[in-house]
Amino acid sequence: MAGQMKMDTQPAHGDAAEEQVTHPEDRANAGVRIHGIWKSYGTGDTRSVVLEGIDLAIQRGEFVSVIGPSGCGKSTLLKVIAGLTDANGGDVTIDGSSVRSAAKNKMIGLVPQSPALLPWRTVLDNVRLPMKVNRRANGGRNLRSPEDILHSFGLGQAIDKYPAQLSGGMQQRVAIARAFVFDPSVLLMDEPFSALDEMNRDQQRLGLLDFWQSNRKTVLFVTHSVPEAIMLSDRIVVMAAHPGRIASIIDVNLPRPRDADVYATDEFRDLEGEVRSTLRAVMEDQHV
């Protein structure tokens, strides 16, 4: 529920994450660095290039959304960063580590489109599961208590329930909470609210915003919703298709912390117009 996803185990801050990176070299590597990523599927006549030369630097603690036409490679880009599929060229680093090492060290939290909870396990057991099956990754880590995380996400009452006893929005919140168990450096979210109706979706979006504002993580968030991208993000990456590439990056200079009142501001409407017209240009001309 909006306003309930507060994480009070972390400092509410603007620059604290930045302060943790003290060495100049660390600072230069912090966050997600994507250099010249190429990705194709198929071979020979059936080969198609899905991502063409993607360059992007996401600062530590920055919230970046990716928006673009269906099939432009948004999910593929997320999968490359998550280490779920290999790129054909280029490289990605996460806080200076290769994707392989970041994935091994559970530095990457992934929230898929559907919550993918095990129906025969309680909410608490679903959130505990990654810790149980990845015991080796736990050594020396600052793991978060699943109970505390669930309370932070407003799911205290749901801890002993089974997924089928929760609404779709609550199930998705459990999936987001689960991604926080290892206190990842980066959170990759692939349209996490796309299956929800608009009211529920807005509620979950504002809840995520609230949570993120008190617990800044580096986030890459894929969405089809322009208002969602504006409300949540520091920057919006607009992609074009065939092949997938970055057409434009739009800064969202709305003050933080933000809340639902932002929707009604002139600045929000101006940004909405800018993102929509960029998307229209991308759809009309695949070579923007």
Ligand SMILES: Nc1ncnc2c1ncn2[C@@H]1O[C@H](COP(=O)(O)OP(=O)(O)OP(=O)(O)O)[C@@H](O)[C@H]1O
């Ligand atoms: N495993 C795969 N094998 C072959 N082609 C694939 C595979 N995964 C994705 N594709 C193709 O790659 C292109 C990009 O897919 P991707 O899912 O990354 O796009 P998307 O921008 O996330 O789309 P949407 O907005 O519809 O979810 C599409 O043409 C898709 O058909």
